[in-house]
Amino acid sequence: xxxxxxxxxxxxxxxxxxxxxxxxxxxxxxxxxxxxxxxxxxxxxxxxxxxxxxxxxxxxxxxxxxxxxxxxxxxxxxxxxxxxxxxxxxxxxxxxxxxxxxxxxxxxxxxxxxxxxxxxxxxxxxxxxxxxxxxxxxxxxxxxxxxxxxxxxxxxxxxxxxxxxxxxxxxxxxxxxxxxxxxxxxxxxxxxxxxxxxxxxxxxxxxxxxxxxxxxxxxxxxxxxxxxxxxxxxxxxxxxxxxxxxxxxxxxxxxxxxxxxxxxxxxxxxxxxxxxxxxxxxxxxxxxxxxxxxxxxxxxxxxxxxxxxxxxxxxxxxxxxxxxxxxxxxxxxxxxxxxxxxxxxxxxxxxxxxxxxxxxxxxxxxxxxxxxxxxxxxxxxxxxxxxxxxxxxxxxxxxxxxxxxxxxxxxxxxxxxxxxxxxxxxxxxxxxxxxxxxxxxxxxxxxxxxxxxxxxxxxxxxxxxxxxxxxxxxxxxxxxxxxxxxxxxxxxxxxxxxxxxxxxxxxxxxxxxxxxx
Amino acid sequence: xxxxxxxxxxxxxxxxxxxxxxxxxxxxxxxxxxxxxxxxxxxxxxxxxxxxxxxxxxxxxxxxxxxxxxxxxxxxxxxxxxxxxxxxxxxxxxxxxxxxxxxxxxxxxxxxxxxxxxxxxxxxxxxxxxxxxxxxxxxxxxxxxxxxxxxxxxxxxxxxxxxxxxxxxxxxxxxxxxxxxxxxxxxxxxxxxxxxxxxxxxxxxxxxxxxxxxxxxxxxxxxxxxxxxxxxxxxxxxxxxxxxxxxxxxxxxxxxxxxxxxxxxxxxxxxxxxxxxxxxxxxxxxxxxxxxxxxxxxxxxxxxxxxxxxxxx
Ligand SMILES: Nc1ncnc2c1ncn2[C@@H]1O[C@H](COP(=O)(O)OP(=O)(O)OP(=O)(O)O)[C@@H](O)[C@H]1O
Ligand SMILES: [Mg+2]
Numbered sequence: 169x170x171x172x173x174x175x176x177x178x179x180x181x182x183x184x185x186x187x188x189x190x191x192x193x194x195x196x197x198x199x200x201x202x203x204x205x206x207x208x209x210x211x212x213x214x215x216x217x218x219x220x221x222x223x224x225x226x227x228x229x230x231x232x233x234x235x236x237x238x239x240x241x242x243x244x245x246x247x248x249x250x251x252x253x254x255x256x257x258x259x260x261x262x263x264x265x266x267x268x269x270x271x272x273x274x275x276x277x278x279x280x281x282x283x284x285x286x287x288x289x290x291x292x293x294x295x296x297x298x299x300x301x302x303x304x305x306x307x308x309x310x311x312x313x314x315x316x317x318x319x320x321x322x323x324x325x326x327x328x329x330x331x332x333x334x335x336x337x338x339x340x341x342x343x344x345x346x347x348x349x350x351x352x353x354x355x356x357x358x359x360x361x362x363x364x365x366x367x368x369x370x371x372x373x374x375x376x377x378x379x380x381x382x383x384x385x386x387x388x389x390x391x392x393x394x395x396x397x398x399x400x401x402x403x404x405x406x407x408x409x410x411x412x413x414x415x416x417x418x419x420x421x422x423x424x425x426x427x428x429x430x431x432x433x434x435x436x437x438x439x440x441x442x443x444x445x446x447x448x449x450x451x452x453x454x455x456x457x458x459x460x461x462x463x464x465x466x467x468x469x470x471x472x473x474x475x476x477x478x479x480x481x482x483x484x485x486x487x488x489x490x491x492x493x494x495x496x497x498x499x500x501x502x503x504x505x506x507x508x509x510x511x512x513x514x515x516x517x518x519x520x521x522x523x524x525x526x527x528x529x530x531x532x533x534x535x536x537x538x539x540x541x542x543x544x545x546x547x548x549x550x551x552x553x554x555x556x557x558x559x560x561x562x563x564x565x566x567x568x569x570x571x572x573x574x575x576x577x578x579x580x581x582x583x584x585x586x587x588x589x590x591x592x593x594x595x596x597x598x599x600x601x602x603x604x605x606x607x608x609x610x611x612x613x614x615x616x617x618x619x620x621x622x623x624x625x626x627x628x629x630x631x632x633x634x635x636x637x638x639x640x641x642x643x644x645x646x647x648x649x650x651x652x653x654x655x656x657x658x659x660x661x662x663x664x665x666x667x668x669x670x671x672x673x674x675x676x677x678x679x680x681x682x683x684x685x
Numbered sequence: 686x687x688x689x690x691x692x693x694x695x696x697x698x699x700x701x702x703x704x705x706x707x708x709x710x711x712x713x714x715x716x717x718x719x720x721x722x723x724x725x726x727x728x729x730x731x732x733x734x735x736x737x738x739x740x741x742x743x744x745x746x747x748x749x750x751x752x753x754x755x756x757x758x759x760x761x762x763x764x765x766x767x768x769x770x771x772x773x774x775x776x777x778x779x780x781x782x783x784x785x786x787x788x789x790x791x792x793x794x795x796x797x798x799x800x801x802x803x804x805x806x807x808x809x810x811x812x813x814x815x816x817x818x819x820x821x822x823x824x825x826x827x828x829x830x831x832x833x834x835x836x837x838x839x840x841x842x843x844x845x846x847x848x849x850x851x852x853x854x855x856x857x858x859x860x861x862x863x864x865x866x867x868x869x870x871x872x873x874x875x876x877x878x879x880x881x882x883x884x885x886x887x888x889x890x891x892x893x894x895x896x897x898x899x900x901x902x903x904x905x906x907x908x909x910x911x912x913x914x915x916x917x918x919x920x921x922x923x924x925x926x927x928x929x930x931x932x933x934x935x936x937x938x939x940x941x942x943x944x945x946x947x948x949x950x951x952x953x954x955x956x957x958x959x960x961x962x963x964x965x966x967x968x969x970x971x972x973x974x975x976x977x978x979x980x981x982x983x984x985x986x987x988x989x990x991x992x993x994x995x996x997x998x
């Protein structure tokens with residue numbers, strides 16, 4: 169039985185759905201990830217799955233591509249029931265998924281990643297032919313990429329292109345894109361949409377997972393909204409608007425506002441002077457000066473890969489800058505390591521939450537303990553109480569305090585991390601300065617708004633907050649001042665409300681910088 | 686200086702390098718697929734004792750070699766089951782293989798302990814090439830296993846770098862999750878390469894008793910070669926041709942006594958020191974192993990030693 173849905177704009181009448189999930193249920197220990205979900209996509213259609221963190225979007229997509237097997241229900245391809253035992257089966261049926269966390273071998277080249285596991289490849293690899301084909305696909309679908317580049321040297325946006333090319337090379341007709349825009353800059357998003365439309369023009373079916381309502385409206389033909397594992401609505405994009413979708417998604421109306429600091433003090437709680445990071449022969453961070461006052465949020469904008477990561481790590485004491493100084497609440501912490509920086513009152517929320525921020529294999533309680541002062545015996549009881557409070561206060565969706573951090577969805581792990589880093593705010597021994605990388609990346613609007621509220625609140629309580637983000641909207645909505653990073657340098661700096669949107673965009677693209685004498 | 690003896694030592698070093706190289710190439714295959722198998726010494730002992738039994742009974746060297754290899758492969762399957770299917774700790778499982786292999790081979794070899802074997806591999810002479818001074822005896826007058834080993838190293842190099850299957854093996858060792866998503870059969874590849882490793886280790890053990898020291902004794906046959914092979918894979922940065930070169934150096938070290946005895950400038954290196962060498966090397970490797978950064982830099986497969994579980998993220 170196929171779900172009874174009218175054919176979308178791209179579909180010809182009488183055609184079966186390119187792919188459909190029929191009544192699928194998937195359970196994980198303690199969670200019902202999807203609950204009897206019906207979902208289908210027609211050839212030539214972009215169908216968005218919209219939903220909060222932990223709503224079950226990735227799980228549904230994982231079942232469509234063969235990564236997970238449904239506990240109940242089944243998957244149909246072109247109207248016929250198929251049994252997908254692995255992603256290999258999925259690919260054999262022309263179903264390819266681009267995951268939220270990329271699946272690329274870092275040490276391999278683009279071409280090597282593309283042909284990995286391809287059953288139609290000759291036994292002995294003809295590198296030249298493969299590279300030509302990869303470049304050709306890239307050109308056809310607007311995904312320029314150097315087939316010989318090694319993945320570890322590519323930016324996030326480029327890696328995503330590799331993922332898409334990989335699926336197209338394998339002949340995928342159904343593409344599942346799990347939050348593809350979360351890691352992209354506005355121009356890259358535009359380019360991705362062009363790619364998506366050139367794919368649907370070829371009759372491919374696209375499943376697009378996103379939190380961003382504007383993008384959903386711009387790219388999709390149909391939208392399925394999920395909440396807590398269940399579908400709460402399915403609408404044609406033409407018949408809906410952002411407010412309606414937001415309500416379906418969170419269950420109540422939401423608003424994103426602009427906020428500024430009301431009480432910026434004179435004293436500086438976080439400062440960098442002449443910070444430079446050189447790795448081999450590459451200058452990653454070039455002579456950067458930043459001052460963040462108490463009660464102020466400074467936003468670092470810029471396209472990813474322009475030095476954000478090394479800058480954040482140098483400020484947090486994770487790496488020692490090649491030259492320059494970092495002070496936290498007046499204490500010079502340069503080169504003294506992350507522990508000294510923390511002791512001086514610095515909190516750090518890194519961009520990779522699972523890995524650098526949280527230890528995936530430890531329980532939530534133990535993750536809380538990580539940054540607490542360590543005596544001889546760990547105080548699990550107070551940490552458990554602390555995380556239990558945070559679960560209530562931050563509305564973290566988790567089966568309990570003792571589950572491993574890796575089992576939380578992206579948004580929920582970010583909340584755990586923030587709970588740990590913001591604890592003790594306002595106390596004399598609490599955080600004085602906070603560095604947050606990509607604070608709301610991958611978070612749904614409800615959770616993102618919550619996190620923005622937390623950061624605003626931290627500012628109002630006298631902390632100096634530095635936000636490093638590729639999401640310009642986010643930076644503008646919160647920051648009192650903005651600095652644009654381009655090739656490791658600050659290309660533009662000023663009060664947010666005095667910087668026109670266009671000049672920020674140009675600075676991000678390096679135009680202002682190149683023209684300066 | 687005694688030139689003739691030096692050349693003889695070099696020639697002998699090539700022979701001594703064969704079992705080290707074979708075992709190390711096998712381990713390289715297993716490790717490239719992401720499975721660390723510390724049980725090389727155990728697999729070699731099993732290969733050696735089975736080969737000797739078959740060689741003794743049948744008189745056929747080649748049959749003995751094949752049986753030795755297959756025995757090693759079968760024995761390594763234990764490691765594959767434990768580490769790939771049951772996701773046991775690879776270090777513990779590997780060490781268990783050494784202990785089990787030592788015990789089992791002693792048991793199987795009771796009847797042949799100390800018995801000599803009177804066949805040997807006949808060297809291949811490459812016509813006039815064999816008469817070139819120094820190079821001739823060292824390279825062009827060796828037994829067939831020497832050439833087979835070189836060929837195996839070349840084939841492995843080609844396999845890993847230029848073929849579809851080799852690409853998949855490297856991907857499984859680097860990032861099994863990615864390989865799985867791309868439709869590579871992670872577990873099957875790990876099984877096959879652990880067992881290929883066992884096959885080569887078994888052949889290495891077999892060659893020892895058939896070609897190098899034509900007799901079986903549980904504590905004297907392998908004499909730590911399995912541990913040297915393990916260290917060699919690391920020192921060679923997981924590159925087959927470097928393994929060959931390193932094996933030759935270690936082979937030379939094992940035969941150097943022969944030459945140094947006749948030289949008055951040479952210091953007396955106690956035999957105890959030489960038998961200690963494999964274990965010192967193992968310690969050096971463990972030190973390298975301890976540093977993740979160092980491991981990355983010398984080119985260790987990123988997922989080496991880590992079991993893969995699809996449902997874990
Ligand atoms: N492998 C797993 N083991 C245990 N629980 C899981 C696993 N994968 C997902 N879950 C749980 O299932 C639920 C749905 O997760 P899923 O990743 O599908 O959410 P999502 O909608 O993609 O969220 P996000 O927007 O944060 O990515 C969550 O509660 C999550 O914690
Ligand atoms: Mg998700």
